[in-house]
Amino acid sequence: MIQAPPAIAFDNLTKRYRNFEAVHDLTLHIEAGSICGLLGPNGAGKTTAMKTLLGFLRPTSGSVAINGAPVTSSTFETLSYVPETDALFGELTVAQHVDLNRRAQPRHDQARAEELLGVFGLDRRKRVKKLSKGQKTALALVLALASKPRVLVLDEPSSGLDPVFQRVVLDLMIDAAAEGGTVLFSSHQVGQVERAADHVAIMRGGRLLLYNNVDSLKGQEKIIEATFASAIPDLNGALRVEVVRRVEQAGNMVRISVKHDDGEIAQRLAPYNPTSIRIVDRNLEDIFLDVVSEKS
């Protein structure tokens, strides 16, 4: 059986600006129907990678593809992009932007556009220059989603939005993926990626440090929380094993980050008589901080 090509593919992509390498040898394949959150500190290369994917920047080496094909103007019939910066026309009204989208996008759905304008409470008659930053982001999202894209690329999509609309944006991305679309979005907010994404890619200094399924990542590593009745005893001897990544103490509780928990740590803690031992999945923020600090 022939396997379908990934919806979004970066293959050994490198982008260099004179002496500065913004993206180094990035290989990342995102399968159709997936939501991939791209995390990384400022200057990680997230926006450069996205811009190269969309053809705004030429790769220094390597290649990018959408559904197995190079990006051309016809790619944008099924691909929508929401940029980080405001790219709309300040002098035009919200309605004129929707009209432009209707003329330029064969898949534009006017009913969907109207519905989304209502969701974000955007006034059709208002000029874009009179909109707040969050409203501009919302309009860019409306235009992107009204084209019913199969691939959606969003650079900081919740930038400037209040928490209610941030939640709406995440729900819209989840809906898009549920309908078979593929979503790649960058964010500084780990919580957003954790809530919406099924896969996470972590970049730093232009390099991809990690790409994995969010659930399996969180399941791979555990946190063991042990609470003691009085002061925490000296556990150094018990925790000097390879699976322990980090130990944090807070009051009477000790949090131990471990790889591949097989019950060994709990057994080692038992002689110290903890009042409770709880084993929980690590959250994405812990994983992100570990990965970024570990590889620095």
Added chain:
Amino acid sequence: MYYVEVLFARTRIFWFTAFALLVAAIFCYFVSFPPPHAHIRNNGQDVPFEGVLLFGGFFAMIMASIVGATLNRDGAHLAYMWTKPVSRERIAFSYIIVDVLTILASFGIIVGICSLVLAIPPQNHLTFGSDDGIVLARALVIPLMLYGIIEVSTSWLSTRLSAANGLIWPVGLAIQFLAMINLPFPLAQIFNAINIFNPFAYGLSEQHGHIASHVASDSPYLPFDFTGQTILAFCIFVACCVIATYNWKRMQA
């Protein structure tokens, strides 16, 4: 994709026409009701149509400066425009077409208003000559060339270069001046060569009484005869648009 540019052009044409009509109305008023002791006479004169065409050409150059640098201006919106299923060449072409039509419309508006103003006092009348055709071509091609030069000089960068629209006037006039004075070798040759790409060098700056007498003569600062220069200016305009489109298409944003 011409939709955005048409919306902008509509606004520009509206204000341009409103301003031209206002100036024409003021002119008509003062000619019809001259203030006491004013030396305004309206005693019936022949007005050569060539003059009206050149006047229209001058205002079309102003419009060319206003609409110029379209591709550069769009740099701020590339993330939006380049993610439409339309080729970049087609986007650029639609912008340029609308801009060219705007320039031609502004020329037509000025020529129309001037002709109307001159026709209002019945004793004045426009006179037409055999050179009107080539003067019309020249009056149209200079603003187009100016537009092309602005486009090509600003299309290679996504950073806004709006100052180019205004700067081209003093720079163009300075180059024309430097080409006219007797500079030593090789400066004279350099400025004469640069001047070929200077739209202001193609203007009809010298007056020998009747405009047609100058039109018939050739500019000593440019190669070819008058018709050849007009064709050259048009070719430069076309080449500038092609190069500007190529630059813009290859730009990294």
